[in-house]
Amino acid sequence: MAQLASALVTMILGVLGCAVYFYGSNILLDKIFPTKNRPAQQVASNLRIANSIRPWLFLGPAVLLLTFYLFYPVIDSIRLSFFDRSGEEFVGLSNYTWLFGSDEFFESFRNNMLWLIVVPTAATFFGLIIATMTDRIWWGNIAKSLIFMPMAISFIGASVIWKFIYDYRSGGDAQIGLLNAIVVFFGGEPQNWITIPFWNNFFLMIILVWIQTGFAMVILSAALRGIPDETIEAAVLDGANGLQIFFKIMVPQIWGTIAVVWTTITILVLKVFDIVLAMTNGQWDTQVLANQMFDWMFRGGGDFGRGAVIAIVIMVLVIPIMVWNIKRANAEMEGR
Numbered sequence: 070m071a072q073l074a075s076a077l078v079t080m081i082l083g084v085l086g087c088a089v090y091f092y093g094s095n096i097l098l099d100k101i102f103p104t105k106n107r108p109a110q111q112v113a114s115n116l117r118i119a120n121s122i123r124p125w126l127f128l129g130p131a132v133l134l135l136t137f138y139l140f141y142p143v144i145d146s147i148r149l150s151f152f153d154r155s156g157e158e159f160v161g162l163s164n165y166t167w168l169f170g171s172d173e174f175f176e177s178f179r180n181n182m183l184w185l186i187v188v189p190t191a192a193t194f195f196g197l198i199i200a201t202m203t204d205r206i207w208w209g210n211i212a213k214s215l216i217f218m219p220m221a222i223s224f225i226g227a228s229v230i231w232k233f234i235y236d237y238r239s240g241g242d243a244q245i246g247l248l249n250a251i252v253v254f255f256g257g258e259p260q261n262w263i264t265i266p267f268w269n270n271f272f273l274m275i276i277l278v279w280i281q282t283g284f285a286m287v288i289l290s291a292a293l294r295g296i297p298d299e300t301i302e303a304a305v306l307d308g309a310n311g312l313q314i315f316f317k318i319m320v321p322q323i324w325g326t327i328a329v330v331w332t333t334i335t336i337l338v339l340k341v342f343d344i345v346l347a348m349t350n351g352q353w354d355t356q357v358l359a360n361q362m363f364d365w366m367f368r369g370g371g372d373f374g375r376g377a378v379i380a381i382v383i384m385v386l387v388i389p390i391m392v393w394n395i396k397r398a399n400a401e402m403e404g405r
Contacts, residue, residue: 196285
């Protein structure tokens with residue numbers, strides 16, 4: 070209860086603080102550049118100056134926070150990558166040499182690439198299929214609400230839920246894990262699913278697909294509704310069946326939205342951390358880059374230099390996707 074009360078107080082104070090800041094800053098701006106009882110020329114000049122400053126009253130705090138929480142950490146991570154475990158002694162490229170000679174790094178990199186192939190594709194595919202199907206049934210909005218619900222759960226919370234699904238009891242004990250209970254019901258042997266090398270990565274990926282499918286569904290459903298009815302009707306009159314309409318009419322018209330959804334989930338996958346930490350902590354060949362970075366920087370490794378190098382690798386992998394997304398968005402805006 071104490072934590073809940075603290076969170077509520079923080080939210081209320083945050084909202085009130087924002088309201089006081091924006092209201093007070095606008096009053097102060099109007100007092101500095103008054104427009105009442107002033108000559109017309111001065112009024113015009115004050116309005117011009119005030120209107121040029123006013124947007125920055127809203128953007129200023131966000132820009133400062135982004136600078137502090139994004140730009141500064143990037144610069145400091147680059148600096149730390151050239152220093153030793155304490156971040157005090159300069160070691161040159163030693164951390165980079167270690168990185169590309171580390172089996173643990175290549176295991177993490179391989180797993181991340183596997184996540185990149187499976188999760189964005191699966192979440193986008195299922196989101197598209199569900200968006201298409203739910204638009205055709207009367208209880209579609211109820212189905213969408215249920216499918217979107219995992220988005221409201223934190224990654225740690227989702228991992229706890231799926232821990233119960235994958236739970237394994239040895240020694241002949243009753244299986245309380247849903248998956249093992251089903252296996253035993255059909256006469257199979259229960260398995261400790263998250264300890265099976267290679268396949269356990271897919272069991273972890275299912276959790277993120279389960280969470281992100283709702284996001285993909287909502288975005289793609291909105292895009293599908295933007296397709297002109299005349300296009301679909303013309304295809305039906307030409308004798309196209311359901312699959313032909315879906316793949317040859319609907320998908321090409323929302324391809325830009327599909328790409329945006331896919332790249333957004335891809336960026337999230339590159340930073341995946343919570344699920345691996347909660348489910349396996351990187352054991353049994355499930356390590357990923359973000360969890361390895363956390364281990365080196367804040368846990369047993371205690372090496373700021375090596376942790377910073379892994380952070381830079383993640384950033385380098387994310388940047389091209391973000392640049393491509395921005396270029397695509399700009400191209401679409403110019404084409405309108």
